[in-house]
Amino acid sequence: MIIKTFITSHPVLTYYALVFAISWGGILTVVGPAGILGTKYDPRALTQFVYLAALAGPSVAGVLMTGLVDGWAGLREILSRLRKWRVGVRWYAVALLTAPLVTTAILIMLSLTSHAFLPTIVTTKDKSGVVLTGVVLGLVVCFFEELGWTGFAVPTLRKRYGIFATGLFVGLLWGAWHLPLFSGSTSSSGAVAPALYPAVLLFSFLPAYRVLMIWVYDRTKSLLVVMLMHASLAAGQLILIPPAISGMSMLTFDLLFAAVLWVIVAAIAMINGGQLSRQPLSTQVT
Numbered sequence: 001m002i003i004k005t006f007i008t009s010h011p012v013l014t015y016y017a018l019v020f021a022i023s024w025g026g027i028l029t030v031v032g033p034a035g036i037l038g039t040k041y042d043p044r045a046l047t048q049f050v051y052l053a054a055l056a057g058p059s060v061a062g063v064l065m066t067g068l069v070d071g072w073a074g075l076r077e078i079l080s081r082l083r084k085w086r087v088g089v090r091w092y093a094v095a096l097l098t099a100p101l102v103t104t105a106i107l108i109m110l111s112l113t114s115h116a117f118l119p120t121i122v123t124t125k126d127k128s129g130v131v132l133t134g135v136v137l138g139l140v141v142c143f144f145e146e147l148g149w150t151g152f153a154v155p156t157l158r159k160r161y162g163i164f165a166t167g168l169f170v171g172l173l174w175g176a177w178h179l180p181l182f183s184g185s186t187s188s189s190g191a192v193a194p195a196l197y198p199a200v201l202l203f204s205f206l207p208a209y210r211v212l213m214i215w216v217y218d219r220t221k222s223l224l225v226v227m228l229m230h231a232s233l234a235a236g237q238l239i240l241i242p243p244a245i246s247g248m249s250m251l252t253f254d255l256l257f258a259a260v261l262w263v264i265v266a267a268i269a270m271i272n273g274g275q276l277s278r279q280p281l282s283t284q285v286t
Contacts, residue, residue, distance in 0.1 A: 008068075008069060011152075011156050012153060012156055012157060014065065015061050015148070015153055015156075018061035019061045019148065020057065020177065021057075022053075022057040022061060023054045023055075023057030023177060023180075024057075024180055025053075026052075026056060026057070027053050027054060027180045029053070030049050030050050030053055050181075054177075054180070054181060055140075055141065055144035055145065056144070058144060058145045058146075058148030058149055058177075059143075059145070059147040059148050060148075061148050061152075062147050062149075062151045062152040063075070063078075063147065063148075063151075065152050066078055066151065066152050069156075078147075078151050078223065081151075081221060081222060081223035082151075082227075083224065084220070084221065084224060084225075085222065085225075087219075087220040087225055091216060091219065091220050091222075092225065094229075095216055095229035096228055098229070098232070098264070099209065099229075099233040100236040102257060102260050102261065102264075103236050103237075103241065103257065104119060104240060105260075106256050107119050107242075107253070110252070110253065114249075116245055116249065117242065117245065117249070119241075119242070120240055120241065120242050120243065123242070130238070133238060134234075134235035134236070134237075134238035135231075135235050137235070137238060138231035138232065138233075138234040138235030138236075138238070139235075141230070141231070141234045142228070142230035143227060145230060146223065146227045146230050147223075149170060149174065150213070150223055150226045150227075151223060153170055154170060154214055157169065157170065158214075162276065162277050163211060163214050163215050163218055163276040163277050164211055164269075164276055166214055167210045167211030167212075167214045168210075168211065170210050170214070171206045171207030171208070171209070172203060172207055175202035175206045175207070176202070178202050179198060179202065182202060200254055201250070204254045204255055204257070204258035205258035205261055208258055211265050211276070212229075212261065212268075213226050213230065215265075215268060215276050216229060218276070218277060
């Protein structure tokens with residue numbers, strides 16, 4: 001009874017505790033303490049079991065918390081949002097094109113200084129293979145992650161907070177959740193401080209992109225569209241960003257990517273009279 005009361009009183013805290021326990025605990029089980037700290041493995045060589053352990057966190061915790069807090073009605077409501085596809089072509093355009101277009105523009109601009117920044121899809125000989133891999137992985141990742149992030153955490157937080165605050169909170173924890181998967185990337189960061197590299201890699205653009213995702217969700221109430229927006233980011237990273245760039249080159253791209261996304265967020269807010277939310281916030285506290 002006490003546990004049930006705590007869960008219903010602190011659903012977001014409980015959700016994220018479950019997410020990190022499942023994801024990080026699963027990774028720890030597979031690779032051990034040295035592996036999760038990024039000292040004994042290369043994240044590019046992670047096994048499928050590590051990815052499965054990581055993706056299980058948001059999805060399992062999201063479904064479990066929805067069932068505990070809202071029961072079968074909540075689970076049916078998630079399914080309804082997942083099947084909502086009639087939202088207008090413009091929202092599909094925003095969801096599918098924002099990340100790839102911004103990524104391509106930045107890479108083309110940077111390629112004027114070095115050909116190393118030319119998009120992968122331009123330089124690779126196996127264009128169909130790169131696209132297929134990116135699309136498949138993007139769809140898998142977006143489904144399991146957004147089942148929890150937007151399936152449970154975002155709607156719960158939006159009952160109390162605006163789009164910006166919700167996006168910043170979820171975006172920062174989104175980056176933190178990735179840390180075990182990217183901590184080993186410090187080995188290729190060159191002159192960049194080991195602590196700085198993954199921090200910029202994960203916290204520079206993810207909060208901004210999450211704000212945009214929540215803005216789209218606020219307008220559409222479609223879990224499907226948000227999943228596609230996540231998929232376009234993940235797929236675009238694989239299809240467009242050259243795997244050879246790292247260190248300061250990668251940080252330069254990430255910071256420019258983040259800057260452009262924040263400019264887009266600011267522009268949307270200005271167009272909407274200084275705010276991102278269209279509807280007044282609910283006064284219900286959960």
